[in-house]
Every structure is written in structure tokens, then in C-alpha cells.
Amino acid sequence: AQSVAQPEDQVNVAEGNPLTVKCTYSVSGNPYLFWYVQYPNRGLQFLLKYITGDNLVKGSYGFEAEFNKSQTSFHLKKPSALVSDSALYFCAVRPQYTGGFKTIFGAGTRLFVKA
Amino acid sequence: EAGVAQSPRYKIIEKRQSVAFWCNPISGHATLYWYQQILGQGPKLLIQFQNNGVVDDSQLPKDRFSAERLKGVDSTLKIQPAKLEDSAVYLCASSPDRDPPEAFFGQGTRLTVV
Numbered sequence: 125a126q127s128v129a130q131p132e133d134q135v136n137v138a139e140g141n142p143l144t145v146k147c148t149y150s151v152s153g154n155p156y157l158f159w160y161v162q163y164p165n166r167g168l169q170f171l172l173k174y175i176t177g178d179n180l181v182k183g184s185y186g187f188e189a190e191f192n193k194s195q196t197s198f199h200l201k202k203p204s205a206l207v208s209d210s211a212l213y214f215c216a217v218r219p220q221y222t223g224g225f226k227t228i229f230g231a232g233t234r235l236f237v238k239a
Numbered sequence: 240e241a242g243v244a245q246s247p248r249y250k251i252i253e254k255r256q257s258v259a260f261w262c263n264p265i266s267g268h269a270t271l272y273w274y275q276q277i278l279g280q281g282p283k284l285l286i287q288f289q290n291n292g293v294v295d296d297s298q299l300p301k302d303r304f305s306a307e308r309l310k311g312v313d314s315t316l317k318i319q320p321a322k323l324e325d326s327a328v329y330l331c332a333s334s335p336d337r338d339p340p341e342a343f344f345g346q347g348t349r350l351t352v353v
């Protein structure tokens with residue numbers, strides 16, 4: 125069965141520092157991987173996705189994510205955090221060829237960026 | 240382009256009552272999803288449509304939940320009768336016809352069952 129784990133409920137970082145939000149997954153075969161962000165009172169917004177190829181994926185708002193097949197991880201990163209990055213971040217996975225079309229979401233990690 | 244529209248934004252009902260949510264996806268998006276997001280959890284897929292047809296409804300509690308997508312555009316999700324544990328945010332999303340498709344989400348409907 126496919127699953128997604130976001131081991132940290134909350135991540136705190138100072139503005140200007142690099143940030144990492146962790147995600148590990150379990151899926152049969154090769155995965156499609158996604159990151160979404162949810163701001164207060166707003167719907168989820170797509171940040172980036174991994175399909176195949178380059179393990180470093182660049183997305184919106186300066187975010188990037190690193191795919192590591194051996195560690196089954198897809199951590200979200202940003203070199204320099206902004207206060208406006210404070211939000212709820214969700215990792216999601218979907219198998220490429222098996223398991224139908226269902227995308228599974230992690231429980232979310234709340235990011236606080238302090239000025 | 241206009242985003243995914245959902246209504247109402249908020250709804251409070253008593254248990255055993257019925258409720259319906261409406262969604263209008265982004266124009267041209269063939270795939271439409273309904274997700275349930277309980278506080279502190281990630282979204283859980285309830286049902287996925289491809290045009291008029293159901294692709295996945297394996298996690299839809301069919302004894303009380305129903306959904307339809309007439310003419311392959313708008314969709315409604317209904318709960319009848321509601322239970323306390325149905326209190327959640329119900330998210331509608333749509334995606335374009337590319338693989339893998341990222342989803343575009345509406346703002347959601349916050350349902351409180353008392």
C-alpha cells in the first residue's frame with residue numbers, strides 16, 4: 125500500500141536561513157511526487173512535482189525539492205526563508221503505473237518563519 | 240484563468256441532517272476530485288471523476304455520501320444523513336489532461352456537524 129510520511133508536525137526557522145521540510149514515501153514502483161502549500165483560509169496550491177530525470181526539481185516561490193530514490197525521500201527546500209513562507213505544506217505521492225490514479229497526501233508540516 | 244469555485248464556504252448542520260456542496264472546476268479540466276480534510280490531517284480522496292465517469296470512489300462512504308458530475312462539468316457532493324465525524328473541510332479540485340496532473344484546489348467548504 126502506498127503511503128506518505130511527514131515526520132515533523134512543525135518546522136521553525138529564522139528568516140533568511142535555509143529551510144527543509146521532510147517527506148518520505150512508500151509506493152510500488154516508481155512514484156510521481158508533489159508538494160502543495162496551504163495558506164490560511166485558502167485552498168491548496170501546487171508548488172512542484174517530480175516525474176523523472178533530474179533529482180532536483182525547481183518550483184514556485186523559490187522552492188525546490190530533492191528526490192532520493194534510495195532513501196525514498198522527497199524533501200522540500202528553500203535557500204533563504206521568508207516570513208511569507210509560513211504556511212502548511214503537504215507532500216503527496218502517486219504511483220506511475222500501478223495502483224490506479226489515487227494521489228495520497230501526507231498529514232502536513234506547519235512551517236513558521238520568524239522575522 | 241478563473242480558479243475552482245466551491246460553495247458554500249461554511250455550513251453548520253445538526254447530525255442526521257443532509258447537506259450538499261457544489262463545485263465548478265477550471266474550464267477544460269476533465270478530472271475532478273472531492274477530498275475530505277479533517278483537522279490535523281492531509282486531504283483524503285473521496286471520489287475522482289474523469290469527465291462524467293467515476294475513476295475512483297473506493298474511500299467514499301457510499302451508505303451516506305453521494306456525488307455526481309452532470310455533463311462533465313459541475314459536481315455536487317451530498318451527505319445524508321450527516322454524522323459528527325463528518326465535520327471537516329471538503330475540498331474540490333480539478334486537473335488538466337496531462338500526466339501526471341497537478342491538482343488545482345478550491346477554497347473548500349468547512350462543514351461542522353453538531
